[in-house]
Amino acid sequence: xxxxxxxxxxSLNSFSRVSILVLASILLAIxxxxxxxxxxxxLLKRSYPKLADSLRTRLEIPLLVFFPILLFxxxxxxxxxIQYYDQINHLIxxxxxxxxxxxxxxxxxxxxxxxxxxxxxxxxxxxxxKRIKSQVSFxxxxxxxxxAVIAVALVLMSFEKVRELGTSILASxxxxxxxxxxxxxxxxxNLLAGVEIAFNHSLKIDDFVVVEKEYGxxxxxNLTSVVVKLWDQRRMILPITYFTDKPFENWTRSTSxxxxxxxMYLDYRIPVQEIRxxxxxxxxxxxxxxxxxxxxxxxxxxxxxxQVRATASASDPDKAFELRADLREKLLEFINLKFPExxxxxxxxxxx
Numbered sequence: 001x002x003x004x005x006x007x008x009x010x011s012l013n014s015f016s017r018v019s020i021l022v023l024a025s026i027l028l029a030i031x032x033x034x035x036x037x038x039x040x041x042x043l044l045k046r047s048y049p050k051l052a053d054s055l056r057t058r059l060e061i062p063l064l065v066f067f068p069i070l071l072f073x074x075x076x077x078x079x080x081x082i083q084y085y086d087q088i089n090h091l092i093x094x095x096x097x098x099x100x101x102x103x104x105x106x107x108x109x110x111x112x113x114x115x116x117x118x119x120x121x122x123x124x125x126x127x128x129x130k131r132i133k134s135q136v137s138f139x140x141x142x143x144x145x146x147x148a149v150i151a152v153a154l155v156l157m158s159f160e161k162v163r164e165l166g167t168s169i170l171a172s173x174x175x176x177x178x179x180x181x182x183x184x185x186x187x188x189x190n191l192l193a194g195v196e197i198a199f200n201h202s203l204k205i206d207d208f209v210v211v212e213k214e215y216g217x218x219x220x221x222n223l224t225s226v227v228v229k230l231w232d233q234r235r236m237i238l239p240i241t242y243f244t245d246k247p248f249e250n251w252t253r254s255t256s257x258x259x260x261x262x263x264m265y266l267d268y269r270i271p272v273q274e275i276r277x278x279x280x281x282x283x284x285x286x287x288x289x290x291x292x293x294x295x296x297x298x299x300x301x302x303x304x305x306x307q308v309r310a311t312a313s314a315s316d317p318d319k320a321f322e323l324r325a326d327l328r329e330k331l332l333e334f335i336n337l338k339f340p341e342x343x344x345x346x347x348x349x350x351x352x
Contacts, residue, residue, distance in 0.1 A: 017082055021075045022068075029067035036063070054113040062106040066099040094155050101151035105144050112140050134204040134221055138197075141223050196244055197221065203243050203250065208258075208317040210249035211238060217317075231321075256316045259293055260324040262331065265305040270342035272298060272308070275335065282330045283312045288323040290315040305344045 037056055044052035073092050082088065115136055197203050207218045209228060216230035226243060228236040242248075251258055266275075276296040283294040293313035300307035312327060314320035335343065 018088065021072060025068045025072035025075060028071050033063040033067055050117045051114055054110055058106045058109050062103045066103045069095045069099050090158065093158055097151055097154045101147050104147050108140055108143055112136055137205065138221060145223065197240065202253065207253065208251040211236065251317050257290065257313055258317050258320040259311055259313045260320045262310040262324060262328050264308050265344050266308060267342040267344060268306055270339055278334050279310050279331055282327060286323060286326060288314055288319045288326065
């Protein structure tokens with residue numbers, strides 16, 4: 001029976017045989033991919049649910065591309081008498097290189113996810129976690145770029161004319177190297193700036209920064225740019241060299257805790273101790289306060305008023321912004337209700 005089907009298959013024209021091989025490769029790949037992901041997911045979902053989800057999500061499409069090409073490459077080698085075999089084999093080789101690159105990038109993403117899960121389980125210091133995440137993310141992006149360059153080079157070198165061109169280019173490599181060096185100077189500077197930022201801890205993902213007089217959170221650190229999400233949901237995209245060439249404020253470099261200050265100008269006669277007690281009570285009642293720092297002190301005198309500074313701490317800049325607004329409002333309300341006569345005012349003395 002098997003010989004009969006084989007003879008029937010060999011009697012078909014080249015187009016039909018290739019079509020059958022493609023269809024068989026796709027069907028076998030779908031079944032193989034389903035079984036593989038199913039088994040791996042079932043084995044990992046109880047002990048490592050996040051890793052199981054990562055494997056299923058990251059490998060679903062790469063395997064759907066990689067397995068059919070791998071199987072077709074295996075099947076086509078047994079049918080070398082097919083018309084245009086060399087051209088088909090070359091096309092399969094190119095597809096295999098691309099799919100292998102995609103699959104390798106997926107593996108890199110899975111390793112990144114595994115490291116993140118490990119960090120969340122082992123590290124209590126969120127600042128350290130963010131620092132390591134930023135470094136890993138940058139290294140992965142360089143690795144992805146390297147894989148892409150290698151894949152493109154292998155695809156191009158699979159063409160005979162390109163290989164001949166490569167030999168000619170090597171003969172004049174000195175001149176070409178100088179030209180490319182000048183052309184890529186800015187890109188290399190960006191890459192080096194990214195390496196510096198990743199390992200000197202000056203900037204991390206989720207850091208709160210002030211750049212160009214705008215306040216926001218670092219959303220992405222790419223190879224050549226940094227995306228800052230501003231307080232009003234806009235995105236500011238800056239070249240990565242900005243953070244090595246210009247000064248900027250990083251509110252969360254060593255810790256996410258932020259202390260907010262409220263300045264008020266009051267009359268000399270105001271009972272400071274009573275205001276202080278009420279302020280500290282307001283702070284303690286706020287769910288935004290982290291329970292660490294809270295003070296109410298006189299910081300300056302002027303010829304007409306005293307300057308007082310009320311401070312309180314919050315666990316992160318977002319909460320700090322809300323805490324300052326809440327404290328400012330409630331403190332002003334209390335003074336207006338109980339001591340309105342001690343708010344600053346302009347006094348005019350009549351002259352007879």
